[in-house]
Amino acid sequence: MLTAIFAILFYLAAAILLVGLALRIRLYAKTPAPLKIPTTPAPITRGGVVLRMAREVTLFESLFKSNKWTWAFGWVFHVSLAVVLFRHLRYFLQPVPEIVAIMQPVGVLAGFSMVAGLLALWGRRLVVERVRYITGPSDHLMLALLVMIGISGLSMKFVAHTDIVAVKAFFLGLMYFDWKPLPSDINLLVHLSLVLTLMIVFPFSKLLHAPGVFFSPTRNQADDSRERRYAPRGLLKPQAKA
Amino acid sequence: MAAVSSDFKPKERVVGDPIEIPQIACGAMAESKPFVAKADHNEKLGFPGELVEDWHDKAIFRLGELLENNRALRVYLDSCVKCGACTDKCHYFMGTGDPKNMPVARQDLLRKVYRRHFTWAGKVVPWLVGAEDLTKEVLDDWYSYFHQCSQCRRCSVFCPYGIDTAEISMAARDIMDTIGVGQKYCNEIIGKVFNIGNNLGLPPKALKNTLEGLEEEIEEETGVPVKLPLDVQGADILLVTPSADFFASPHMEGLIGYAKVLHEAGVSWTLSTYASEAANFGMFVGSQENMQKVAQRIAKAARDLGVKRLVFGECGHAWRVAYSFLDTLAGPFDFLDPNYPVPQHICEFTNDLIEKGKLRFDRSKNDEFRLTFHDSCNVARASRMGDKPGGQFEIPRAILRATCNHFFDMAPETIHEKTLCCGGGGGLLTDELMDVRVKGAQPRMRALKEVADEHGVTHMAAICAICKAQFSKILPQYGFEMDGIVSVHQMVSNAILLTGSTQAEEFDAQHRPADATA
Ligand code: HEM
Ligand code: HEM
Ligand code: SF4
Numbered sequence A: 001m002l003t004a005i006f007a008i009l010f011y012l013a014a015a016i017l018l019v020g021l022a023l024r025i026r027l028y029a030k031t032p033a034p035l036k037i038p039t040t041p042a043p044i045t046r047g048g049v050v051l052r053m054a055r056e057v058t059l060f061e062s063l064f065k066s067n068k069w070t071w072a073f074g075w076v077f078h079v080s081l082a083v084v085l086f087r088h089l090r091y092f093l094q095p096v097p098e099i100v101a102i103m104q105p106v107g108v109l110a111g112f113s114m115v116a117g118l119l120a121l122w123g124r125r126l127v128v129e130r131v132r133y134i135t136g137p138s139d140h141l142m143l144a145l146l147v148m149i150g151i152s153g154l155s156m157k158f159v160a161h162t163d164i165v166a167v168k169a170f171f172l173g174l175m176y177f178d179w180k181p182l183p184s185d186i187n188l189l190v191h192l193s194l195v196l197t198l199m200i201v202f203p204f205s206k207l208l209h210a211p212g213v214f215f216s217p218t219r220n221q222a223d224d225s226r227e228r229r230y231a232p233r234g235l236l237k238p239q240a241k242a
Numbered sequence B: 001m002a003a004v005s006s007d008f009k010p011k012e013r014v015v016g017d018p019i020e021i022p023q024i025a026c027g028a029m030a031e032s033k034p035f036v037a038k039a040d041h042n043e044k045l046g047f048p049g050e051l052v053e054d055w056h057d058k059a060i061f062r063l064g065e066l067l068e069n070n071r072a073l074r075v076y077l078d079s080c081v082k083c084g085a086c087t088d089k090c091h092y093f094m095g096t097g098d099p100k101n102m103p104v105a106r107q108d109l110l111r112k113v114y115r116r117h118f119t120w121a122g123k124v125v126p127w128l129v130g131a132e133d134l135t136k137e138v139l140d141d142w143y144s145y146f147h148q149c150s151q152c153r154r155c156s157v158f159c160p161y162g163i164d165t166a167e168i169s170m171a172a173r174d175i176m177d178t179i180g181v182g183q184k185y186c187n188e189i190i191g192k193v194f195n196i197g198n199n200l201g202l203p204p205k206a207l208k209n210t211l212e213g214l215e216e217e218i219e220e221e222t223g224v225p226v227k228l229p230l231d232v233q234g235a236d237i238l239l240v241t242p243s244a245d246f247f248a249s250p251h252m253e254g255l256i257g258y259a260k261v262l263h264e265a266g267v268s269w270t271l272s273t274y275a276s277e278a279a280n281f282g283m284f285v286g287s288q289e290n291m292q293k294v295a296q297r298i299a300k301a302a303r304d305l306g307v308k309r310l311v312f313g314e315c316g317h318a319w320r321v322a323y324s325f326l327d328t329l330a331g332p333f334d335f336l337d338p339n340y341p342v343p344q345h346i347c348e349f350t351n352d353l354i355e356k357g358k359l360r361f362d363r364s365k366n367d368e369f370r371l372t373f374h375d376s377c378n379v380a381r382a383s384r385m386g387d388k389p390g391g392q393f394e395i396p397r398a399i400l401r402a403t404c405n406h407f408f409d410m411a412p413e414t415i416h417e418k419t420l421c422c423g424g425g426g427g428l429l430t431d432e433l434m435d436v437r438v439k440g441a442q443p444r445m446r447a448l449k450e451v452a453d454e455h456g457v458t459h460m461a462a463i464c465a466i467c468k469a470q471f472s473k474i475l476p477q478y479g480f481e482m483d484g485i486v487s488v489h490q491m492v493s494n495a496i497l498l499t500g501s502t503q504a505e506e507f508d509a510q511h512r513p514a515d516a517t518a
């Protein structure tokens, strides 16, 4: 029963996440950018733009210029999140790739730093007047959700172990449509329920910043309007014949 | 004219950290509103004369259209994570403390309506995601706070996703125009461009007289017959410059500078009555159609006059439109000479000549000026000069260094891409907005005060008609001299040694090597 509920929910959530994201990304890609608006100084070649974008996504370059504390907390959170998710691949891949296996010890650390980063960001939201002003209920909830995912995950590692082998069997079963029973430890069920929630809200929330950053015209356009004619489809009517 | 609110004393505030973060003062600027355009101003631009009856539905419909046609708007309304990185980056927030002048809060005025009508979450759980209906109060807030954004893009430099509040402001102003709530200052001016050819409404005859007057003045000063040609068929270069250059100080001194440089370069050039305006307020009101119509006048003038090159005078947003948009809006310009940048900035033109050693200067002529340079937003963050990123910072400074002995930059967090708006850009340069203009200038004034105290800086040079006009009004309020703002080409004009001029003769007589006379 429990297995069936979670199995169906995971199919559903995965579908919402993937289809939702795909539709949103298609919408972004389809919407024309009528004019050249890179924030200058900007790279003047496509290659330069790829580098700029890579720096934004991996180093949060603009955020670094802006506010060192937010940058530090946010960067620690995101890098930790990436490591944690990478470590989680072991539940979905058989055999476990060497590199995922090697990352396991770092992964545990990352669980803590992820939660620490989130709590620091949350603290900033509460303490800094300006940030408090722009914070809404959904911003608190998103942080709460991620913190609780982290804490429930850590609790499986350090408080009450769950049967990881069975968890893996369940997820491999989901992927190969050959369902296996899911352990019923409460912290695992909490962890998974929260993860389901995250997957479902992702395409409808500010988490769209993850695909959004790649579509930001001020960052992904090259500063080459004098070198290359830019004539996209858009609001602009074709020029009246003089 | 709205007075500056009495508790704001610019002279007492001029000393301090330029980018100091203020205390939050909710609603401090809610009353700041520009005059609403009259019916005929709106109608001339293709907008309804006054607030239409079904304004709510029309506004939502227009927002939908803009979303479908502008990726930036769509992505930016979705992507903000409320990280707060931009909250302390807007000069209007720094000067007023009004939290709705924090870039993200300004965006949220539109975003909350977007969420309500265009997102699933905003329709189902509006209270959770800050979604709100577009009420009359919200519309009032829009009118107030989207006219407290100079579209300077400083916030977009610092946002981790490059969210550009200028794009949001433009969209909001477009929506307001579409439902009949236009802003008088901008819409009236765009109408003048359509009717007469320039923002000032300067008719061809007056323009001609002005230029002849300047020619006389230059000849009197230098003994050289420098011309300011108008509507000359078949000239090589069409110079398009903001109409303020024909009218007021220190703009006019800049125009004299361009004329001297063009003369010394020995090129044939002309101004145009039809395109006697570089500025394009279509951008400020976010109306791409009006922006395109204004831009096409320049293309038409270039074609009709049969010129080979297009050069722009000192104007910030005009250079953005010219550099970044002109080809898209009014191109292709395949009839121009491809050996030169299309378009070219007058600073690029002058700097090229300086680098080639074709211009001679007597820098001591500018010794009474201890200078700094104000990077204008649209040049700094929305365009380029030269062939390297950042040329827009180096080239004007190179010209100033070539023409003046005393140059000092302001604090690094207030120049280049981090430059602070003059406070009057983006269509706010109107008297009834004086309060927000003065307050918004505070960060720049403080940066100026620092170099004034530290290096004895007396003057600030700029390459933007709006910056120059704004500073002429604002400098005295902060205790500086009104003529403390100068044109970059004014410095060129002062120092240049035109071939055959009295200045050149004097200079050569003084600097003749001692042994040559022996
Ligand atoms: C391309 C991938 C991504 C990039 C470049 C990126 C970048 C950023 C940046 C620059 C910030 C602002 C600074 C901060 O508050 O940390 C941010 C905030 C945030 N990101 Fe991401 N992110 C990415 C993916 C994700 C994913 C996959 C998640 C969630 C599972 C996520 C969750 C969040 C949250 C919740 C915040 C807001 C933190 C707060 O409330 O202060 N991000 N992201
Ligand atoms: C279907 C997806 C997921 C499954 C099956 C899953 C399962 C698990 C399990 C079994 C553990 C315990 C590890 C151990 O005892 O060694 C764990 C830990 C953890 N999980 Fe998840 N999880 C999932 C998704 C996520 C997501 C999306 C996040 C983050 C947003 C996350 C964050 C964590 C953290 C921080 C820990 C503790 C540190 C660690 O062991 O790496 N999990 N997860
Ligand atoms: S564009 Fe400039 S004026 Fe507008 S919100 Fe951003 S920083 Fe403020």
Ligand code: SF4
Residues within 6 Å of the ligand: B079, B080, B081, B082, B083, B084, B085, B086, B087, B103, B104, B158, B159, B160, B161, B162, B163
């Ligand atoms: S910096 Fe960008 S993402 Fe952060 S609050 Fe401002 S607009 Fe939103």
